[in-house]
Structure formats: structure tokens, C-alpha cells
Amino acid sequence: MADYISAKELSSIWGITPTRITVMCSNGQLDGATKIKGRWMIPTNIVRPDDKRKRNIEEDSNANFRFIDLFAGIGGFHQAMRFLGGECVMAAEINQACVDTYNLNFKTLEGGVRGDVKKIDPTTISRFDVLCAGFPCQPFSKAGLQQGFNDKTRGNLFYSIMNILDAHPECKFVVLENVRNLADKSENWEIIRTELLKRDFVITQKPLILSPSDFGIPQIRERVYILGIKKDGCSAEIQDKGYIEPADLNIDKYRKKCKIGDALTLLEENVSEDYRISDEQNLMIQAWDEFRLGTGIKIIGFPIWINCFGVGIQNTDNLKSSLGYDDMPDWKKRFVDKNREFYLKHKNFIDPWIERYDMFNRIKLYQKFEWNCGEDVQNMHDGIIQIRQSGIRVKRTTYFPSLVAIVNTPIIWDNQMNAYRYITPREAANLQKFDQRYKFSGTDKQIYRQLGNSVNVRILKILCKGLFELRLKNDVRIENTEIDD
Structure with a gap:
């Protein structure tokens, strides 16, 4: 009888997470894997399956880093990542009106914008450095039932993100955004924190609650930002304390108060x-x-x-x-x-x-x-x-x-x-700090809705610049270190 090793032991040999090993066992991808006393055990002589993850960006690409854009909306994350020197290898969005707008502005790889994240095989995604996700807010929003992770549809989309991370241990950063209410229930935060820690990410000490008005942008719009960096790539100081503090991200220098009349400066x-x-x-x-x-x-x-x-x-x-x-x-x-x-x-x-x-x-x-x-x-x-x-x-x-x-x-x-x-839609886009050259598709009603669901581009530039600069290894570079108002 062949000797066996656990999923955890095999994960350290192959350099992927134990969760990913477990998924591969469940899917029948590892010959001879069997459950012994409720745990997956794999033959020690197992041959690693071919890595099917596509690599459509060549090694000599000019991109400073590669990112994927999940629940992409109309491309708020994409604009911030591109500003910092990133190249998108995959975007996913289920709303067709948003996809039409996204395609007007960005050329993505792998056949355009993909659809339902739940239906994407993680092994068909190119290797990437940064995972961006403004995952659906309805499970946590006051406008919904606030079921959080008990929502059997949207709430569980968070675990689709985790499945992708399990298949991509090369990912160095995660950047998540959601509504303010996500932070109101400690159990929501604890689930997110626990799942990312399992995958060796050091994350923010607590959800960052920020509004554009904190940075001189005349809009009150509190959102939760959850940032993570792979443990093996950050400083010993951050590894020792086990979390990222706002001061580590150096965001205070961008803070600016709004005054009466500022809202009118964005009008056309x-x-x-x-x-x-x-x-x-x-x-x-x-x-x-x-x-x-x-x-x-x-x-x-x-x-x-x-x-x-x-x-x-x-x-x-x-x-x-x-x-x-x-x-x-x-x-x-x-x-x-x-x-x-x-x-x-x-x-x-x-x-x-x-x-x-x-x-x-x-x-x-x-x-x-x-x-x-x-x-x-x-x-x-x-x-x-x-x-x-x-x-x-x-x-x-x-x-x-x-x-x-x-x-x-x-x-x-x-x-x-x-x-x-x-x-106007253009003025609404100014509030979200969308590029002046950005083009919109659909009716005004659709555009207002798309912008209402989007992320604020300047906040992401500020946060991600600070996050990326925490990485000590010289394998992720950023451009445009000066972020204009």
C-alpha cells in the first residue's frame, strides 16, 4: 500500500494552499487521493497535474504587475490599477450594461469580459499579482436584507474569490471593497479575516472605512476597504504584528477637508x-x-x-x-x-x-x-x-x-x-474621479446606476499605492507615484 501525505504537507511541497489541494482531491484531479478518517490523504508518489493556468502575458511584458478585476462593474478598479502601471489579465462582470461600458474603455485578455464568477474555472485564469474585487454589496447593504454570508447566493460569492486565490498562490495582493454595513457585524469581518489569513495574507487590522470626502472629494460615500499582502513579501515589522495599520499605507498625507462650495467645482x-x-x-x-x-x-x-x-x-x-x-x-x-x-x-x-x-x-x-x-x-x-x-x-x-x-x-x-x-452623468463620474476620457454606454438612468455601484478611483489609487509599496521583494513595481487631486 502506497504511503500517504496530508493536503497540508503536499501544499508546502507544491507551493499552493491546502484548500486548493482539497478542492483538487474532491474534483478527482489527484489520482489515488482518498479520505481517511475524514481527511484527504494523497499518495506520496503523486505526480503533479499540468498547470493549466493560462499565461497570456509574456515574461517580457512591460506591465509592472498583473491584476484581475472581479465583479468589475464599469472599471473603477481597472482605472486605478492601470494608473499604477498594472495590466489586466481577466475581468468578470455579470451585468451586460456594465460589460458594454467596460468594453468601450478597456481591452481585456482572454476573450473579453467574462460573466458569472461562480462559473469561472480558476485554472483558466492567467497568473496574476493583484486580485481586485468589489464583491456584491446587497447581502450587507441597508437596502437589502443584510443577510451577509448567510445569503446563499450573493454572500457566497466571497468564497468564489477564495477559490480563485487557492488556485493562484502567486497572487501577492488582495484589494476588496464593499458597503459600510459590512463592518457593522463582527461575524462578517471575522469570516473575511479568517479566510484570508488561511491563505497567508496579512490584512488590515480592521476594515478601513473611508469616504471620498476624507480626501477633499466633495461626496459623502463611506465604503469598506480590505487590503492584504502575502506574508512572505512584507517587512518583518508587519509580519510580527500580524496586520496592516492605516499609518503603514501612508494615506494621511492625502487627507483634506471639504468646505462649502467645493461640490460646485465639479460641475460642467x-x-x-x-x-x-x-x-x-x-x-x-x-x-x-x-x-x-x-x-x-x-x-x-x-x-x-x-x-x-x-x-x-x-x-x-x-x-x-x-x-x-x-x-x-x-x-x-x-x-x-x-x-x-x-x-x-x-x-x-x-x-x-x-x-x-x-x-x-x-x-x-x-x-x-x-x-x-x-x-x-x-x-x-x-x-x-x-x-x-x-x-x-x-x-x-x-x-x-x-x-x-x-x-x-x-x-x-x-x-x-x-x-x-x-x-449630469459626467458630473457624477467626476465625483467618482473617473478619467475625463472615460466613455459611457446606455441610457442616463443606466449610467447613474453604474456610477452609483462603482468604486472611487482616487481612493483606490491612494490605498493601492500605499499597499504595493509595502512589498519588499522587487517583483511588483508601480508608476505615477504622485497622485493628483
Whole structure:
């Protein structure tokens, strides 16, 4: 009977992870492998199968490093990696509209952008140095069910990334991005941390939570970044402490605060009239501007909800009963109380205002208003407006609210047009720091959605420059060490 060795022992001989050895056993790729007491054991005389991983980039390629772009979207990672001197050997994205945009801007190897990551055989991917993945955020997002890794579809896509790493022990860096909520549950972070440590990556001490506004880019958009470097390629200091700190990445020198007016610096001139808001939207903004001036709103710590005014109801207890007040959470009760008090104080202005603009026959989102500018903004023209399910919201021009995948496009006053308009796709791309030469495919609605799902290119440039410079071995070089604003 042949002698056997464990998957762990064989992995050290072949230089690949034990997990990859186990997968090869399960797939029948290792002749004679058998389970003994629940563990895979492999004959000591096993012959290593041919390495089928393609190598489409020649050894004399001018690329400083090679990367793969998983859940690629429209290429935010790709732009950052290319800026630093990288060459893409494989991209994967399942959304066809995103693929069309990606193909407009990048030429990828291996027959173009691939589809479902779960269906990609890791051994058909070229060797690479960096794995980039903005893996699906829905399992962790507030907009979804927040099932995390319990999500049997999207949540498990994280393990597809791990399968690829198992087949590619040559990978030196991982760069992952996800929504802010991923960091809210310690079990999510623990799974990610444990799986990457198993594969000999030293990673960030905790998820890095960063927003473009941290770096002078006028957009509030917190995202989680998880960075890793192969243990054998980093300094003894980092190996000893076992994690990467923000200071190791040298990102503080890029930090910059935003100030009022910065958001307007990214706007374009001579914008098409197509981006004007509708007549009804314009009328409702006008109505609430009149309301703000007529009631003297300057600083107010609650949203205005017309349905909580109690117009025509004399008894406040009757109003509360009609609203189901007793079953409301405390925060909502406070808002109801404040709206009723506000209405009774300004009733002589509000009643004719409601009739003049026929507010009770408007859709509910037009019946709500939030003024988040304090005394810093004197005129609605000088704020940033969003029409949301929570109502018409006005914010300072310090930064734009987060671009999101659902279409919720910010509105600004255009002095040239002398009208309110939506920000354009190009302006949304400016917020994500996409190259000015970047081309888009599809309708505006699709483009806004694509940009809302994308990563911020400048943040990735900053983070990856710091990460790559941690590698001591001279086998990954970077270009463009100066990152412009």
C-alpha cells in the first residue's frame, strides 16, 4: 500500500494552499487521493497535474504587475490599477450594461469580459499579482436584507474569490471593497479575516472605512476597504504584528477637508436642457422655498411632515389617534409632536400655503421637507437638492450625498440655464474621479446606476499605492507615484 501525505504537507511541497489541494482531491484531479478518517490523504508518489493556468502575458511584458478585476462593474478598479502601471489579465462582470461600458474603455485578455464568477474555472485564469474585487454589496447593504454570508447566493460569492486565490498562490495582493454595513457585524469581518489569513495574507487590522470626502472629494460615500499582502513579501515589522495599520499605507498625507462650495467645482458648463427637472418638481421646490421663507426656517432639527400638522383637527389627541401615535417609536413621536407644535405656531401662513399649492393632492414625497443647511445657505438656489422618498431635502454645497445604485440624482441650480437641473452623468463620474476620457454606454438612468455601484478611483489609487509599496521583494513595481487631486 502506497504511503500517504496530508493536503497540508503536499501544499508546502507544491507551493499552493491546502484548500486548493482539497478542492483538487474532491474534483478527482489527484489520482489515488482518498479520505481517511475524514481527511484527504494523497499518495506520496503523486505526480503533479499540468498547470493549466493560462499565461497570456509574456515574461517580457512591460506591465509592472498583473491584476484581475472581479465583479468589475464599469472599471473603477481597472482605472486605478492601470494608473499604477498594472495590466489586466481577466475581468468578470455579470451585468451586460456594465460589460458594454467596460468594453468601450478597456481591452481585456482572454476573450473579453467574462460573466458569472461562480462559473469561472480558476485554472483558466492567467497568473496574476493583484486580485481586485468589489464583491456584491446587497447581502450587507441597508437596502437589502443584510443577510451577509448567510445569503446563499450573493454572500457566497466571497468564497468564489477564495477559490480563485487557492488556485493562484502567486497572487501577492488582495484589494476588496464593499458597503459600510459590512463592518457593522463582527461575524462578517471575522469570516473575511479568517479566510484570508488561511491563505497567508496579512490584512488590515480592521476594515478601513473611508469616504471620498476624507480626501477633499466633495461626496459623502463611506465604503469598506480590505487590503492584504502575502506574508512572505512584507517587512518583518508587519509580519510580527500580524496586520496592516492605516499609518503603514501612508494615506494621511492625502487627507483634506471639504468646505462649502467645493461640490460646485465639479460641475460642467453649457449643460444640455435635457437635464432640467420637470415643471412639477420645479413648482414643488418653489413651494417649499416659499414655505421656508414664510415660516422663517433657519435652523430646524426635524423633518417637516404635512400629514402630522393636523390641518383642520382641533384636538391634538385626535390627531395622534389618527396617526397611530401610541405604536410609534419614540423618535417618530418626537417628530410628530414637533410638527404639530410648528404648525400651530405658523398656522396663519401654512393653511393658505397648502391650499395655494394643492399640497394634499400631491404625492407623499412632495409633502415632506428637510432643511439641512442651518444658516449657511440663504437661498434654495445655493443648496444641493434631492427629491427622495423621505421628501425634498436641501443640503449645503460642501459635498454631494452618496451616489447610489437606485436613481436618486442630486439637483442643483444652473446659473447659465437659469433653472434647476440634475447633475449630469459626467458630473457624477467626476465625483467618482473617473478619467475625463472615460466613455459611457446606455441610457442616463443606466449610467447613474453604474456610477452609483462603482468604486472611487482616487481612493483606490491612494490605498493601492500605499499597499504595493509595502512589498519588499522587487517583483511588483508601480508608476505615477504622485497622485493628483
